Amino acid sequence: MSDLLANLNPEQLQAVTLPPQHALILAGAGSGKTRVLTTRIAWLISTGQMGPHAVLAVTFTNKAAKEMLARLSAMLPINTRGMWIGTFHGLCNRLLRAHHKEAGLPSLFQILDSADQLSAIKRLLKNLNVDDEKFPPRELMHFINAHKDQGLRPAQAEVWDDYTRRRVELWAEYEGQCQREGVVDFAELLLRTYELLSRNEPLRRHYQERFRHILVDEFQDTNRLQYAWLKLLAGHDGTAGAPQGAAVFAVGDDDQSIYAFRGAEVGNMRDFEREFGVQNVIRLEQNYRSHGNILDAANALIKNNQGRLGKNLWTDQGAGEPIRVFEGFSDLDEARWIVDEARELIREGVSRDQIAFLYRSNAQSRVLEHELFTKGVAYKVYGGLRFFERQEIKHALAYLRLLANPDDDTAFLRVVNFPTRGIGARSLENLQEAAHRSNSPLYNAAASLTGKAGAAVGAFIRLIEELRRETENLPLPEVVEHIIERSGLRQHYLGEKEGQERLENLDELINAAASFIAEEGAMPVPDPATPDAPLPSPLASFLAHASLEAGDHQAGDGQEAVQLMTVHAAKGLEFDVVFISGLEQGLFPHENSVMEKSGEEEERRLMYVAITRARQRLYMSHAQTRMLHGQTRYCVPSAFLDELPQELLLRVNARSTPAYDNSYSRSPRAAAPVTAYESAAPAGLRVGQNVSHAKFGQGVIVATEGRGADARVQVNFGAAGMKWLALEFAKLTPL
DNA sequence: CGTAGCGATGTTTTT
DNA sequence: CATCGCTACG
Numbered sequence: 001m002s003d004l005l006a007n008l009n010p011e012q013l014q015a016v017t018l019p020p021q022h023a024l025i026l027a028g029a030g031s032g033k034t035r036v037l038t039t040r041i042a043w044l045i046s047t048g049q050m051g052p053h054a055v056l057a058v059t060f061t062n063k064a065a066k067e068m069l070a071r072l073s074a075m076l077p078i079n080t081r082g083m084w085i086g087t088f089h090g091l092c093n094r095l096l097r098a099h100h101k102e103a104g105l106p107s108l109f110q111i112l113d114s115a116d117q118l119s120a121i122k123r124l125l126k127n128l129n130v131d132d133e134k135f136p137p138r139e140l141m142h143f144i145n146a147h148k149d150q151g152l153r154p155a156q157a158e159v160w161d162d163y164t165r166r167r168v169e170l171w172a173e174y175e176g177q178c179q180r181e182g183v184v185d186f187a188e189l190l191l192r193t194y195e196l197l198s199r200n201e202p203l204r205r206h207y208q209e210r211f212r213h214i215l216v217d218e219f220q221d222t223n224r225l226q227y228a229w230l231k232l233l234a235g236h237d238g239t240a241g242a243p244q245g246a247a248v249f250a251v252g253d254d255d256q257s258i259y260a261f262r263g264a265e266v267g268n269m270r271d272f273e274r275e276f277g278v279q280n281v282i283r284l285e286q287n288y289r290s291h292g293n294i295l296d297a298a299n300a301l302i303k304n305n306q307g308r309l310g311k312n313l314w315t316d317q318g319a320g321e322p323i324r325v326f327e328g329f330s331d332l333d334e335a336r337w338i339v340d341e342a343r344e345l346i347r348e349g350v351s352r353d354q355i356a357f358l359y360r361s362n363a364q365s366r367v368l369e370h371e372l373f374t375k376g377v378a379y380k381v382y383g384g385l386r387f388f389e390r391q392e393i394k395h396a397l398a399y400l401r402l403l404a405n406p407d408d409d410t411a412f413l414r415v416v417n418f419p420t421r422g423i424g425a426r427s428l429e430n431l432q433e434a435a436h437r438s439n440s441p442l443y444n445a446a447a448s449l450t451g452k453a454g455a456a457v458g459a460f461i462r463l464i465e466e467l468r469r470e471t472e473n474l475p476l477p478e479v480v481e482h483i484i485e486r487s488g489l490r491q492h493y494l495g496e497k498e499g500q501e502r503l504e505n506l507d508e509l510i511n512a513a514a515s516f517i518a519e520e521g522a523m524p525v526p527d528p529a530t531p532d533a534p535l536p537s538p539l540a541s542f543l544a545h546a547s548l549e550a551g552d553h554q555a556g557d558g559q560e561a562v563q564l565m566t567v568h569a570a571k572g573l574e575f576d577v578v579f580i581s582g583l584e585q586g587l588f589p590h591e592n593s594v595m596e597k598s599g600e601e602e603e604r605r606l607m608y609v610a611i612t613r614a615r616q617r618l619y620m621s622h623a624q625t626r627m628l629h630g631q632t633r634y635c636v637p638s639a640f641l642d643e644l645p646q647e648l649l650l651r652v653n654a655r656s657t658p659a660y661d662n663s664y665s666r667s668p669r670a671a672a673p674v675t676a677y678e679s680a681a682p683a684g685l686r687v688g689q690n691v692s693h694a695k696f697g698q699g700v701i702v703a704t705e706g707r708g709a710d711a712r713v714q715v716n717f718g719a720a721g722m723k724w725l726a727l728e729f730a731k732l733t734p735l
Numbered sequence: 736c737g738t739a740g741c742g743a744t745g746t747t748t749t750t
Numbered sequence: 751c752a753t754c755g756c757t758a759c760g
Contacts, residue, residue, distance in 0.1 A: 059749090060749045060750075061749045061750080062749085062750085063749085064749085087749080087750065088750075089749095089750045090750085111750095113750085114748090114750085186750050187750090189750085190750090218749085221749075258747080259747085259748075259749075261746085261747065261748080262747090262748060262749085360746075360747075361745095361746050361747070362746085362747085363745080363746090363752095366751090366752090383748095417736095420736065420737090422736085424736070425736095547750090548750065549750085550750085566746090566747065566748090567747080568746095568747050568748065568749090569747090569748090569749095571749085572749090587746095590746055590747075591746090592746055592747095593746075593747085602747095603747095606747080627751070628745085628751090629744085629745060629751070629752095630751035630752080631751085
């Protein structure tokens with residue numbers, strides 16, 4: 001016990017040992033938030049204030065949930081299996097499996113990931129003969145998800161024009177389709193659970209009485225629905241007769257809210273404080289990660305945001321090194337410098353995986369990768385396809401899904417002709433029409449098809465039936481192996497020239513099933529609180545696992561490598577050395593973000609997250625020109641650079657002439673492409689030229705057009721935006 | 736049914 | 751520049 005609380009600082013200790021009341025912990029980056037969260041749970045249990053089953057701890061990522069469970073097992077001699085610790089979606093899945101009847105779902109309902117959802121929507125539009133030019137599936141998907149994330153159903157949606165009215169109708173159709181097919185999307189997991197609990201009083205009371213302590217991680221990332229869900233479970237929703245609710249312990253950092261574009265509402269933190277009458281607000285401001293200069297830079301930057309809850313990170317580790325700022329002539333020049341610098345660090349003994357290259361958008365990794373590859377530095381890029389998202393894996397899973405739930409049309413269509421069995425678009429159209437007419441799943445409608453097509457589809461149905469029979473009593477990994485063989489998937493990829501890796505992945509899927517069984521699915525634990533609830537089958541659990549946890553972003557070859565990722569992906573991680581590249585107006589902050597309200601503040605928070613990833617050394621760089629969409633863009637340094645205390649920065653552009661001897665490193669002024677129009681512009685005004693304008697400030701000429709009195713130039717003024725100016729009127733001073 | 740070629744498109748993305 | 755997704759052929 002005393003161990004448990006040892007080495008906590010006063011604020012951490014205070015947070016961990018708070019009385020059972022609502023609390024808001026404002027935990028800065030690197031302030032030990034996960035530690036506080038887990039220690040709080042361990043402390044509550046070990047002091048006998050509650051049993052393990054009385055806690056509900058919720059996070060956003062599987063990684064965070066696993067981490068919490070692992071730390072908890074290390075702290076307490078208890079079996080954490082069966083505890084309600086997991087992601088929002090994982091916990092909702094669990095609840096819906098246990099009460100699927102009350103929730104109006106089949107026992108083996110399947111979960112659609114984003115890709116599945118998109119194809120379901122495309123299929124819907126096709127069936128309804130909706131022009132997908134007018135209603136782009138992606139846009140419709142966002143529309144639907146954004147509404148559901150607010151806790152809304154089609155009937156409650158606000159309709160302001162015909163277009164939206166139609167979108168809402170399509171949304172309602174989509175919901176009908178999902179219900180018929182027995183599938184739920186991510187947002188549905190939450191919304192369905194929320195509705196189940198609000199409608200079903202006994203059930204609600206049961207859970208409200210059961211959970212005495214609710215702990216939430218990354219609270220700043222909750223959306224409206226998640227917050228409503230928490231209020232309901234905590235008995236704080238105003239429903240009549242709610243038992244005395246749980247104590248909610250919310251941990252978050254408003255300065256690290258970077259998912260507003262996905263519906264996260266930082267405002268939930270303020271609302272929580274107000275609505276729950278939170279008396280205990282504790283700030284964890286001591287940072288154990290970074291040196292002082294890095295924190296000072298982060299603090300100075302984030303001060304420019306309005307309406308913060310307020311927080312200032314500090315450390316007793318000393319100021320450390322200055323922040324190194326580099327300006328490259330081009331993106332390539334920038335990449336070269338970064339990679340050279342990284343190589344130097346590696347030579348000095350810094351471990352490769354303690355070096356991170358962070359950037360705003362994925363496209364930026366290209367140049368860096370190229371450079372790393374050329375110089376032979378091992379690296380690993382995060383992002384891109386994840387294990388369970390690979391096509392061969394999704395195909396195999398689709399067969400498994402059909403075994404579990406034949407009504408799943410998404411799965412049916414995915415593999416009915418994969419590997420090919422002579423079922424063409426024509427036959428499928430007929431089949432879908434038949435299914436539509438009889439309002440039945442494709443699987444059942446197949447019997448009504450006649451002729452050659454009917455025979456082919458019939459054979460497919462028989463295959464599935466046989467697979468179901470053959471795998472009935474097999475352990476899960478063997479089921480997976482069996483369907484890979486019998487479906488013809490293995491055969492198919494054997495014959496494909498690029499198939500080797502896919503075959504390896506399929507084998508990996510068998511392994512994944514085996515370790516899934518070994519770890520969690522071996523013996524589903526009946527929940528003591530609801531012993532009568534049906535236990536999910538291993539297959540259903542595995543499929544849910546596959547949808548909810550898409551797996552690693554890249555198969556790790558285990559080699560020590562430099563880490564490349566977007567700033568978003570870096571949240572929650574830390575490295576000895578961090579390079580943030582592409583600090584240019586329009587890129588970071590991103591131009592598309594300045595359009596949205598408070599978009600700039602979110603970009604600043606993103607920058608804050610990036611800076612606070614660094615432990616010892618931080619580099620920031622930008623380039624004067626950058627290839628974007630195949631064109632050279634002239635860039636203005638990011639405004640965020642100006643917001644940093646200049647005395648913390650070390651401008652490392654010592655080389656006034658580029659050390660590199662080839663054409664890439666020339667100054668843009670010398671290298672600026674000569675366009676046909678360029679000669680038309682008055683002397684001194686050409687592409688790449690820095691200019692100053694009375695109203696818009698400093699900028700760079702990006703393009704010129706016209707001649708004489710019609711001459712216009714396009715200028716990137718950075719914060720003030722991109723402008724076309726007529727030279728006849730606008731006073732531009734060359735700098 | 737597979738693929739070559741063409742045109743549109745180009746932020747971030749825990750689940 | 752480069753990738754993706756769809757169309758038009760073989």
